Amino acid sequence: MRERRIYLLDPRRYRPEVIAVAFAKTSRSPEPFDVIAESLSEETASQFHEKWVVGYGHASVAEHAVLHIAFENISRLAAEAIEGVRLASFTEKSTRFQILDRESFYVPPEIAASPFQDAYRAVVERLFETYHAALEPVGRVVEAWFPRRPEESEKAYRTRLRIRAMDVCRYLLPTATLTNIGMTVNARALEHGLRKWLSHPLEEVREIARAVKAAALQEVPTLLKYAEPNAYLQTSTARLQKWAQALPEGPVPRDGVRLVSWDPDAEVRFIAACVYRFRAVSFEEALAWARGIRPEDRRGILEDALGGRSPFDIPVRELEHIVYTFDCLMDEGAYYDLKRHRMMTQTPQVLTTAYGYAIPRAIEEAGMGARYRAAVEAAMALWEAMRPAVGEAAAYVLPNAVYRRVLMTMNLREAYHLCRLRGGPNGHFAYRYIAMRIYEAIRAVHPTLAAYMGCEGYPSSGEIAAQFGGVAHQEEAHVVERS
Structure with missing residues (x-):
């Protein structure tokens, strides 16, 4: 009987493209993974990817090449596009734990090249000034709302109050606010992301995409070199926007x-899916059986499937039906x-001004209501003025309150x-x-x-x-x- 082996292919020893080839070759080679990896060079790995991943479309191989990408000082509006890659992991700078300085915002090239540059800077600076002005009075309000807990240290209490105050004041921060993101992603998902970002209407996102590609090519020189703007993504959006013009905009319900x-048959469907995997039946037969059982039996199945979980237990996958x-x-x-x-x-x-904006209760109780409204409404008015000239880039001025x-x-x-x-x-x-x-x-x-x-x-x-x-x-x- 052969010995079981479980081990890591050390990314400090092997480049991402080499690891990807080592895993890919196991489908046709009897050699162990580490032996395959030792036999590869960066050149032979590149040749493999050029032939099989790029040439023949075996894209799943690229999923074994993993990158860790640092994004610093990008706008939150751009971060929204970056974090749209589904098969990736992200960690981001938090507005709950860090007070942002008055210079922490981005001026997009679309606005910098327009007649609105000075007005944009003035409105964004006003939002940041109001944000900073609100921190202390809002802090006093939340201190009155949240007394110190008996077992809580003074340091922990002050930290909790600061977080609560920043939760309120963040409504004033515009989407131009700068942030940092850490991203872990495989090369296949990153290639898809690059195509989306390179096709994005915002110049900042396209600039970020070009920088990401240049940095990533240092580690995966073959798997990403063909990531380019995608005509389908660019033209389909424009075509759908034209169709949407035929949809009348009427009164909008503002319930959250x-x-x-x-x-309506969700409970029956879930029960049928739970028992389906254990019996040689069709799903239609399982559904019919689930519909016919007694109510107490339904409750018993639900309890056996979903009951007894700790807060850390993930429920059964059949809920996904x-x-x-x-x-x-x-x-x-x-x-x-x-x-x-x-x-x-x-x-x-x-992003639009059509739905209005939110005013947290603590802003009003802190005596900041009038100043808050003036700052937010100035941003919304500038968005209205800029949008015909700069398109989607006008959204940089809109605050979280919108x-x-x-x-x-x-x-x-x-x-x-x-x-x-x-x-x-x-x-x-x-x-x-x-x-x-x-x-x-x-x-x-x-x-x-x-x-x-x-x-x-x-x-x-x-x-x-x-x-x-x-x-x-x-x-x-x-x-x-x-x-």
Whole structure:
């Protein structure tokens, strides 16, 4: 009997393209992986990729070449495009833990070359000045709201208060705000990302893409060299925009979350999927059986499938057969956090002033309401003025306070994860509100399945809205009338 071997191919010893070839060759070579790797040079690895990955389209081989890419001082608007790569891992500079200085913003070339450059700088600087001016008075408000816990040290308490204050003041930060991102990605996913970024309407994103490609080619000289702008991505967007002009824009409901599509038979479908893998039956037969069993048997199957989990246990995969679609309205800051849930499908609308903006309750109680409104509305007015001249680049001036509509389709397993993670009391109140609205919507149509989501002890969406404000709850959006 042959000895089992489990080991690492050390990336400090082998280049990413060599590791990828070593794994690829195992399909036809009886040699161990480390022996194959030792037999390869960078040149022979490149020749292999040129022939099999590029020439014959065996793109899965490129998934074994992994890169760690650092992005520094890019705008949050560009970061939104970068983080759109689904099969990658990201860690980003947080506005909850770092106070941003007044120079932490980007001036895009589209605006720098326009007559709006000075106005843009003035409006963005005003947003940052208001952000800094709000930190201290908002801090006093949250200190009154959140007394020190008996077991909490003074240092921990001050840290908690600072986070709470920055959660409020971040509404003033524009999408031009600079951020840093760490990205871990395989070469196949990165090539797809590069094609999207190189085809993006924003010049900043295209510049970043060219810089990423140049840096990545130092490690994977073959797998990414053919990543170029994609005509399909560029032209399909323009064609769809033309069709969209025929869609009339009417009065818009400003409620934060609306469940617009779900399966009335979700419970039966889930039960059928759970038993399907254990018996030689068709799915139609499993569905018919699940529909016919007694209610107490249904409850028993649900308990055996979903009960007894710790907070760290991922529920069974069969939940992924249950799908929901939500039409959501949230501030840009909340979307920026929730966009990281890439297991779901998200279709965000372009940033606009059409839905108004959010005002957190702490801003009003801190006596900053008038100054906050003036700064946000100045940014929105400049967006209106710039957009005909600079197109999508006008969005750089819009702050996190602006509401944005997003279509979100997710399976129930992802909903379990999203609602439990984002609905908890330690998170930002804006995305907590969205998570709890999603949970409450699922509970309304599928109460038995929702009972296992682990959110029943969290404050409700109504309680979050009442405590913090700043969410699209029952027509709370502040709308600026267009002239």
